[in-house]
Amino acid sequence: xxxxxxxxxxxxxxxxxxxxxxxxxxxxxxxxxxxxxxxxxxxxxxxxxxxxxxxxxxxxxxxxxxxxxxxxxxxxxxxxxxxxxxxxxxxxxxxxxxxxxxxxxxxxxxxxxxxxxxxxxxxxxxxxxxxxxxxxxxxxxxxxxxxxxxxxxxxxxxxxxxxxxxxxxxxxxxxxxxxxxxxxxxxxxxxxxxxxxxxxxxxxx
Numbered sequence: 001x002x003x004x005x006x007x008x009x010x011x012x013x014x015x016x017x018x019x020x021x022x023x024x025x026x027x028x029x030x031x032x033x034x035x036x037x038x039x040x041x042x043x044x045x046x047x048x049x050x051x052x053x054x055x056x057x058x059x060x061x062x063x064x065x066x067x068x069x070x071x072x073x074x075x076x077x078x079x080x081x082x083x084x085x086x087x088x089x090x091x092x093x094x095x096x097x098x099x100x101x102x103x104x105x106x107x108x109x110x111x112x113x114x115x116x117x118x119x120x121x122x123x124x125x126x127x128x129x130x131x132x133x134x135x136x137x138x139x140x141x142x143x144x145x146x147x148x149x150x151x152x153x154x155x156x157x158x159x160x161x162x163x164x165x166x167x168x169x170x171x172x173x174x175x176x177x178x179x180x181x182x183x184x185x186x187x188x189x190x191x192x193x194x195x196x197x198x199x200x201x202x203x204x205x
Contacts, residue, residue, distance in 0.1 A: 046075050048177050049074075050073060050076075052083055052173060053087065054073065054079065054087050055087060058091075060158060061093060064162030065091065072166055073170065084123055086127070087173070088119045090116070092114065092115045095154075109142050112138060112158055116136065120132070130180050135165065135168045136165075139164070141157040
């Protein structure tokens, strides 16, 4: 009787393990890896974004922006060297003071405001423009009476703006590439007007 009870317990345990294994198998077909090569609902794969070569961008802000774009667009995190698409970006930067010290008349905080004009071209189609427009980002920083401290704080703000712009441009590029070449001939685009107002991602048209 004792052996029969042990055998029944073993069979029950094996049955539970089989049920767990079956459940895991069924769920495995429904789950998607966290780092799957699909970007939200844009319908463009990360492999297509990794075909974007980011051209040199002038200035310290441009360096920070390009570095972040290379990281976000490339599946490996390294800059793409020989991709199908070429992204050119030009930035226009301004600085504004927001809070003044009533005693000294000096600004206590300021903001870095940047507009970025971008053009994405298809190098396999005679540099046909895939997307073009203008977007923007800004970041604030505290100011003190220490000159080098202010320079460091402003550089930090530029780095934050670079990351924000890179995220916006990534969304714009993913949206543009998701519909490019899928439904007949894409409309001919023109380079953006540098004097036109910047717009949020998704409003570029």
